[in-house]
Amino acid sequence: MIIHPVLSWLNEWWQGVVATYGLPSCFVPAAQMVVHAILIGGFIAVLVLFLIWLTRKVSAHIQQRFGPMRVGWHGSVQTVADALKLMQKEDTTPRSCDRPVFNIAPFLAFAPTIVAFVVIPFGDGAIIRDLNIGVLFLFAITTINVIGVISGGWASGSKYSLLGGFRSAAQLVSYEVPLVLSALGVIMLAGSMKMGAIVDAQSRIWFVAYQPLAFVIYIIAATAEVNRTPFDIPEAEQEIVAGFNVEYSGMKFAMFFLAEFANMFLIAAIAATLFLGGWRGPWLPGEFWFLAKSFAIVLLLMFFRWTYPRLRVDQLMSFAWKFLLPLAFLNLIITGLILVLI
Amino acid sequence: MRVFRAIGRLVKGTWWLFVGMVTTTKHFLRRAITIQYPKERFEQWPRFRGRVAMVAGDDGGHKCTACAQCIRVCPAACITLERHKEGGVKGFVVDGYVIDIGLCIYCGLCVEVCNFDALAMVPEYEMSVYDKAELVYDIPKLLSRQLEPEFKK
Numbered sequence: 498m499i500i501h502p503v504l505s506w507l508n509e510w511w512q513g514v515v516a517t518y519g520l521p522s523c524f525v526p527a528a529q530m531v532v533h534a535i536l537i538g539g540f541i542a543v544l545v546l547f548l549i550w551l552t553r554k555v556s557a558h559i560q561q562r563f564g565p566m567r568v569g570w571h572g573s574v575q576t577v578a579d580a581l582k583l584m585q586k587e588d589t590t591p592r593s594c595d596r597p598v599f600n601i602a603p604f605l606a607f608a609p610t611i612v613a614f615v616v617i618p619f620g621d622g623a624i625i626r627d628l629n630i631g632v633l634f635l636f637a638i639t640t641i642n643v644i645g646v647i648s649g650g651w652a653s654g655s656k657y658s659l660l661g662g663f664r665s666a667a668q669l670v671s672y673e674v675p676l677v678l679s680a681l682g683v684i685m686l687a688g689s690m691k692m693g694a695i696v697d698a699q700s701r702i703w704f705v706a707y708q709p710l711a712f713v714i715y716i717i718a719a720t721a722e723v724n725r726t727p728f729d730i731p732e733a734e735q736e737i738v739a740g741f742n743v744e745y746s747g748m749k750f751a752m753f754f755l756a757e758f759a760n761m762f763l764i765a766a767i768a769a770t771l772f773l774g775g776w777r778g779p780w781l782p783g784e785f786w787f788l789a790k791s792f793a794i795v796l797l798l799m800f801f802r803w804t805y806p807r808l809r810v811d812q813l814m815s816f817a818w819k820f821l822l823p824l825a826f827l828n829l830i831i832t833g834l835i836l837v838l839i
Numbered sequence: 840m841r842v843f844r845a846i847g848r849l850v851k852g853t854w855w856l857f858v859g860m861v862t863t864t865k866h867f868l869r870r871a872i873t874i875q876y877p878k879e880r881f882e883q884w885p886r887f888r889g890r891v892a893m894v895a896g897d898d899g900g901h902k903c904t905a906c907a908q909c910i911r912v913c914p915a916a917c918i919t920l921e922r923h924k925e926g927g928v929k930g931f932v933v934d935g936y937v938i939d940i941g942l943c944i945y946c947g948l949c950v951e952v953c954n955f956d957a958l959a960m961v962p963e964y965e966m967s968v969y970d971k972a973e974l975v976y977d978i979p980k981l982l983s984r985q986l987e988p989e990f991k992k
Contacts, residue, residue, distance in 0.1 A: 559867045566875065804863040805856070 499784050501622035507532060533625050537614045545758045546576045552758075552799060559803040580751065588747040593654030602652055603745065603752035606645025610759040613638045617766050618692050620776045620783035631692040632684055635767060636677050639722070642760065643669045646731070649753070650741035661740025664810065665731035668721060671817040672728075676718035678825035679711040682832045683771045696775035705772040710828045712772045714821055716797070719764040721817070723757065726802035730810055765794035888947060888960035891938055893981040901978055902957040905931035909949035909958065917942035918949065938981060940966055941974035959986050 508529060515524050550565070550573060557564030565572025590599065616631045618624040628634050643666050650662015684690055686707055687698040698704075705712045721728035732740030742753045769775060769790035776783030808816065874881050896902045905922035921934035950958045961984050968974060 555867070558871060559863055561866060561869055561871050561873075563871045563873050563875070800860060800863055800867075804859045 499623075499782050500620055504532070504623075533615075537611055537625070541611060541614065541755070541759050544762055545755050546580065548758045548762060548795065549576045549579075549754075551795075555796065555799045556803055559800070583747060583751045586747040588749065589744075591654055591744050594744065595652040595654065598648050598652035599744075600749070602645050602649030603749040603756075604645070605648060606642055607752045607756040607759075609638045609641040609645075610756050610763060613763055616692050617763070618696055618770060618775055619787055623776075623784065624693060627691055627693040629689070629691050632680055632690045632695070632771070636673070636680070639760070639763065640669070640673055642756065645756070646741050649745070653741070653744035655744050657737040657739075657743045658741050660737045661731045661743070664737075665724065665741055668724075668728065668730060668813060668817075671814060672718045672721040672821075675714050675817065675821040675825040676722055678822070678829060679708075679714040679718065680767075680771055682708045682711040682828055685829075685832055685836060692770060692775075696770060696777060699774040700777060703772060703774040708772065708828070708832070710824065711832075712768075714825050714828065715768060715772065716794075718817075718821060719768060720798060720801055721813070723760045723764050723798075725761065725798050727805040727808055728813060729802075729807060730813055733807060761798060762791060762795060765791045765798065768794045883962050887962040887964075888945070889962050889964040890940055890945065890960070890966060891943060891947075891949060891981070892959055892961040892963075892984050892986075893936070893978065894956055894959050895982055895985055901933070901936070901982060902955050903933050903936055904955055904957070905933045905936075906954065908952045908954065912948045912952045914946060914948065915942045915944045917944075933978075936978050936981070938976045939974060940976055941971060961986055 508525075511528050512525055514520075515522065553575070554564045554571070563571075565575035568575045568578050590596065613635055615625045616628050616634055618627070646669075647662040647666045650658040650660075650665065653659070683695060683704050686704060687695040689695065689698075695704075720726075724731050730736075732742070737743075742750055745753060766787070769787060773790045773794075774786075775790075776787040778786030778789075893901045893903065905920060907920055907922075910916075910918045910920055917939045919935070919937040919939075921936075922931040923934060925932050945960075947960055950960055963984055966974070
């Protein structure tokens with residue numbers, strides 16, 4: 498509604514420029530890709546700055562504090578100041594670390610998040626590539642995140658980092674299964690893995706009405722996927738300091754932080770698209786509805802964080818394999834039966 | 840029967856998860872209780888006890904008799920007194936009386952022990968200064984702030 502006309506106008510203008518000056522035609526898609534990359538990068542940067550501020554504000558108000566109040570209106574520029582501080586910080590490298598892996602791990606953790614935003618439908622037509630394997634691509638890409646986390650934990654040369662990395666790997670891999678299985682119910686209903694088709698299929702009723710159990714499983718598994726609090730075992734402060742990012746400082750730490758918050762929004766955006774009708778909503782433009790639904794889920798995750806105590810490692814694993822996985826299969830079987838019978 | 844018990848526990852557990860979220864939401868909607876310190880200050884209660892001050896007598900001067908009881912009782916040893924004997928005068932003459940507020944622990948024992956009501960705790964608590972020397976309070980400085988009459992010891 499907003500983004501699509503602007504982008505197509507930009508594209509037409511650039512095509513005109515290319516035609517006028519007789520530039521090679523491959524410049525058209527190349528420029529488009531660059532614009533898209535800049536848009537996603539800028540969106541993620543602004544989003545994470547806002548999300549960190551929101552997290553601090555929400556957590557403070559849950560504890561009846563104010564949170565940041567000094568920098569800007571109600572501390573709204575506080576995160577910018579913090580980011581500037583992080584850039585100035587010394588980038589320490591521990592002596593016992595595996596240097597190349599240590600340096601590359603933050604980017605390994607962050608890059609998949611950017612890539613995953615390619616298939617997120619922000620509004621009507623505001624999707625960069627509506628791949629026909631959209632959902633599969635999304636879950637395949639976000640899982641690569643684990644490699645960044647575990648290599649960061651391994652390369653730091655610290656027992657806390659290593660434990661955090663291992664825990665993270667175990668947790669992410671086991672929660673990936675119920676997560677994908679819960680999304681499978683939606684895919685069966687929509688009959689397509691294309692994000693656009695899934696949103697179109699929800700033009701009348703949101704899939705959360707047909708798949709309430711899948712939605713609950715998805716939210717639980719998603720919380721574990723992005724290491725939010727009831728499942729934040731990989732960075733349990735009281736046990737292993739900060740998990741896989743103990744040894745990181747400066748911009749490398751900022752990359753891990755960026756990845757964590759961008760992932761949180763990503764998982765909320767997927768939930769909004771798969772279960773809550775995506776960008777569809779009355780009167781207001783689709784971008785607004787998409788952001789509103791995503792932020793509702795993000796707020797839910799934040800409330801989880803300040804309500805529920807952390808699980809133990811064994812509880813976490815048995816919950817995933819003995820409880821969520823059978824439930825997800827049950828949901829899948831019921832969905833299949835209903836689809837066949839009706 | 841174990842199945843039923845498990846289902847019961849599941850329902851109960853889910854209910855308590857819900858109760859937890861309701862509690863969090865309630866606290867989220869309440870007003871924050873933080874006092875934004877330099878902008879706002881808390882309301883001082885009437886008999887708030889801040890730093891030590893000397894109580895002015897009827898002539899406006901201090902009431903100290905240099906008996907040194909306060910020095911004896913002070914656990915932080917922050918009071919210094921200079922005194923001498925003078926012919927024809929009963930007791931001592933005070934030359935100097937200094938309290939180092941930087942050492943003071945605000946216990947109020949000196950006020951308790953003073954037989955002549957020469958000391959009191961006044962409601963002043965923002966004592967930060969840029970120089971340690973400014974924390975050493977002599978007699979004029981100790982007399983500079985007085986209690987409201989109704990709260991005299």
